[in-house]
Amino acid sequence: MSVRVGILGATGAVGQRFIQLLDDHPTFDLAAVTASAESAGKTYREAAKWRVDTPVPEGVAEMEVSETTPAGIADDDVDLLFSSLPSGVAAEVEPAFLAEGYVVSSNSSNDRMAADVPLTIPEINPSHLDLIEVQRDERGWDGALVKNPNCSTITMVPTLAAIDEFGLESVRVSTLQAVSGAGYSGVTSMEIIDNAIPHIGGEEDKMETESRKLLGEFDGAEVALHGADVAASCNRIPTLDGHLENVFAEFAEDPSPEDLREAMRSFEGVGDLPSSPDQLIKVFGDDEPERPQPRLDRTYADGMGIVAGGVQTTDAGAKYNCLAHNTICGAAGASLLNGELLVEEGYV
Ligand SMILES: NC(=O)C1=CN([C@@H]2O[C@H](COP(=O)(O)OP(=O)(O)OC[C@H]3O[C@@H](n4cnc5c(N)ncnc54)[C@H](OP(=O)(O)O)[C@@H]3O)[C@@H](O)[C@H]2O)C=CC1
Numbered sequence: 001m002s003v004r005v006g007i008l009g010a011t012g013a014v015g016q017r018f019i020q021l022l023d024d025h026p027t028f029d030l031a032a033v034t035a036s037a038e039s040a041g042k043t044y045r046e047a048a049k050w051r052v053d054t055p056v057p058e059g060v061a062e063m064e065v066s067e068t069t070p071a072g073i074a075d076d077d078v079d080l081l082f083s084s085l086p087s088g089v090a091a092e093v094e095p096a097f098l099a100e101g102y103v104v105s106s107n108s109s110n111d112r113m114a115a116d117v118p119l120t121i122p123e124i125n126p127s128h129l130d131l132i133e134v135q136r137d138e139r140g141w142d143g144a145l146v147k148n149p150n151c152s153t154i155t156m157v158p159t160l161a162a163i164d165e166f167g168l169e170s171v172r173v174s175t176l177q178a179v180s181g182a183g184y185s186g187v188t189s190m191e192i193i194d195n196a197i198p199h200i201g202g203e204e205d206k207m208e209t210e211s212r213k214l215l216g217e218f219d220g221a222e223v224a225l226h227g228a229d230v231a232a233s234c235n236r237i238p239t240l241d242g243h244l245e246n247v248f249a250e251f252a253e254d255p256s257p258e259d260l261r262e263a264m265r266s267f268e269g270v271g272d273l274p275s276s277p278d279q280l281i282k283v284f285g286d287d288e289p290e291r292p293q294p295r296l297d298r299t300y301a302d303g304m305g306i307v308a309g310g311v312q313t314t315d316a317g318a319k320y321n322c323l324a325h326n327t328i329c330g331a332a333g334a335s336l337l338n339g340e341l342l343v344e345e346g347y348v
């Protein structure tokens, strides 16, 4: 089966990762790339300042960039759209595609917490995808919108899902986030070299709310947020890719470090999609307490997996570190998996 896909915002940092991940994909054929009005009409090679560490795929380099409107891609016969637009732009543009009946797997943050929009990580909460039926009833469109979470949230949530069996009650997390998360022009070198910035606008609220929706129960009509209370502190540091996070968790039960490591290691989640890693969470033992590290561990499972380590327990609960590649597992790869889930569940 072949599915024709398009990318909205294809020239950006996340758009380029989509192009890299779609090259040689077993099911998806890239049929349309869009960007801003300044890029529309140019070839992809002319429009995109390519910064990914593999070459622009030949078939993509000469594609014409379309404007980001349903009319712009009307002739491309696209079955599924991936969206990596700035969230303000996405909030205006995505509804126009949905009204035209397009199925959209979006990485942009608008509407992630909307009650009728599935926020999914296929290994964690695939059943939430059926919120699409509620969405279609309420919004009156034939299209379908699914979102993946924020990159810092997606780094932590699979580990929490794995250890929720011990009765997760409280989560405190402090992040060390790479500069690519802010986009190429997001943080200047003068701001970040020899420095750390203890604030990332909106990020803490996203981690605190999105994580509870992802871990929540869907009853066929709505998602009840998970009962754990979550507090986050988000920090930018001068690494290029890979968000590292220090998590402190409290449970109803009293798991040992080995219980927690084993729960993470053996966590298979649900679902097995073409781009799913064989083992979602890699866990370092207490013989390697200095891992995970961004430079050494962000490419685990081709950037699609989570790496954890430093698992310890104290009277105040458990603590551990986790890490993921923010533009692959945390962004384009997450949307790609949701696209594969949409196909598997018959929405495409
Ligand atoms: N970078 C990261 O690690 C992560 C990013 N995200 C989110 O993904 C989204 C994309 O981020 P990122 O790739 O870094 O952003 P970039 O700024 O690198 O890319 C933005 C893309 O959107 C296009 N665009 C900008 N304005 C318009 C417009 N008015 N109409 C149509 N297209 C437009 C740009 O086209 P052009 O080249 O023509 O300007 C470009 O293709 C954002 O919502 C971001 O918050 C999420 C998780 C992680």
Ligand SMILES: N[C@@H](CC(=O)OP(=O)(O)O)C(=O)O
Binding pocket: 087, 107, 108, 109, 149, 150, 151, 152, 177, 178, 180, 181, 182, 200, 203, 206, 326
């Ligand atoms: N804010 C994230 C990246 C991002 O764009 O997140 P979101 O998809 O929630 O907008 C970071 O700085 O690392």
